[in-house]
């Protein structure tokens with residue numbers, strides 16, 4: 186009894202769900218009424234006609250106009266699509282992919298993971314039945330590695346294109362090639378800003394369609410004077426709204442995890458101090474490293490009043506930029522925008538990714554305020570002056586112009602793309618491309634001519650950065666791939682080490698109980714996930730983060746198995762147990778080494794930047810040589826997650842990188858020179874003895 190709806194099919198409610206053959210639920214019709222009020226519905230027929238007549242269509246509409254949720258459904262119902270042709274819709278991050286797909290599954294009256302699914306790094310929630318898949322941009326690129334023409338899809342929708350994430354720019358370049366080779370493929374590009382006119386030119390003059398109007402009006406307020414402390418101002422505004430304004434959730438944009446956790450505590454405390462003259466509140470943090478289950482909590486409704494005629498409750502979400510796009514958080518009526526966000530900025534000269542807090546663009550400010558009008562009329566409080574808004578906010582730069590491209594270049598090589606210069610809509614700095622090629626060459630992923638090696642091919646199969654994939658791929662040579670798997674999983678998952686304010690020292694001690702290396706304490710933590718909750722609490726480990734790490738580990742194990750990589754562990758009681766693990770770490774991260782100078786500070790190899798061990802590290806002493814996982818530039822230059830290694834290993838494991846004919850003159854160079862001489866001499870001695 187399956188009906189196939191089409192562009193010309195009547196919009197009258199049908200009784201049977203064409204995808205499942207079951208009768209529609211009551212809720213379906215309730216949602217349908219709301220959906221029909223969305224601005225994109227008026228353009229439904231026009232859009233489908235455009236899509237029928239063109240290979241690529243660009244659609245511009247304000248956030249909240251119904252692009253992410255409705256357009257994929259329109260496409261599915263189009264009569265030019267064969268039944269069961271698959272549609273993909275990309276999202277800029279995993280929270281968005283999960284929440285939009287859940288919403289659409291509900292709207293279509295199907296079960297998430299069946300007809301409508303999602304795919305995000307380390308989690309695939311789809312099935313052979315899936316006809317509409319929401320996926321992060323990087324997952325679409327991963328699929329392209331195995332299916333270079335993306336043949337499983339008939340229509341690909343790129344959502345939030347205005348965000349210009351690095352992966353979106355790669356998709357722009359890649360899909361341009363695919364479209365040429367697949368005349369039957371259709372592409373829809375959706376954007377909330379008119380910058381989309383650039384896209385038209387890139388995609389051979391594709392037509393651009395505008396969806397006018399937004400759902401509900403948003404009133405904007407500015408401060409009269411600049412705020413000295415935006416965090417304090419944001420908290421004050423939350424309290425102001427909660428005490429004076431009618432019911433409705435609050436969304437506050439802050440910059441990073443620590444600031445957000447701090448703000449959540451302060452907000453809870455201040456509102457608690459007001460006693461029961463105000464309604465109850467629930468405060469939820471949201472940032473990308475938060476375990477997925479906790480991210481989903483923001484979708485809870487506001488709490489109920491304490492008693493029958495008490496003041497209404499309110500939910501307060503304190504989020505990073507991750508909530509700026511795509512996400513619709515039901516019930517948000519007030520937005521507080523201090524005007525800053527945290528971004529990674531890559532400096533190719535010193536090969537460092539640093540996390541910087543900087544002012545947002547006008548386009549971002551606009552996106553943020555739009556959240557107040559998603560479900561009803563709302564208000565946005567900008568914590569800066571109107572003058573600043575008009576004059577001071579910077580341009581939005583595509584991520585590709587400020588990113589490390591090592592992972593991207595490896596992906597492109599695997600996709601068979603060699604002309605990196607003409608591939609991009611906005612070409613990255615040549616120096617950044619050179620750096621990427623250089624590190625891939627050092628890691629052995631590219632040969633001297635810049636072609637992908639066998640090793641590079643294997644490395645590209647892992648959704649990890651190239652250093653980490655290299656470490657994982659070669660770990661079997663050090664007989665410790667099980668251990669390295671655990672470490673990689675922990676480094677890829679949300680942070681599992683909790684450090685409650687009231688028990689910081691105890692938490693640090695618990696972490697320090699593991700052998701003197703941060704990387705290894707990660708491993709010890711993951712190996713014990715089977716233990717119970719009380720064990721986690723005692724050791725200050727976040728059980729949910731450990732669970733997430735365990736999921737990542739299982740995914741990585743599957744990839745290892747598919748590639749026939751050996752799983753092995755050294756004997757735990759052997760004196761070499763930790764030595765082997767540290768050597769394997771070095772085999773991946775030999776480009777991230779720092780040396781302790783006589784002056785007492787560390788210098789990175791070979792850029793000779795002065796760095797400090799991050800206070801979170803768990804070393805009791807300052808080893809002469811360390812490898813680090815991350816370089817963070819905050820108040821100082823810190824290296825985070827470090828492990829001690831030995832100078833001899835550098836010349837054993839990475840002699841091509843530690844080749845002294847091409848090395849800056851420094852203390853470390855002299856130490857390495859001595860080590861090389863000693864190595865020569867030892868060799869000579871053994872020979873003489875024979």
Ligand code: ADP
Nearest residue numbers: 247248249250251252253254255288513515559
């Ligand atoms: P766009 O992609 O244009 O930003 P969406 O398709 O994401 O718009 O959302 C359109 C509208 O659908 C929202 O404004 C909101 O009214 C409703 N909506 C979407 N997701 C949800 C959700 N999770 N809960 C409640 N309403 C939602």
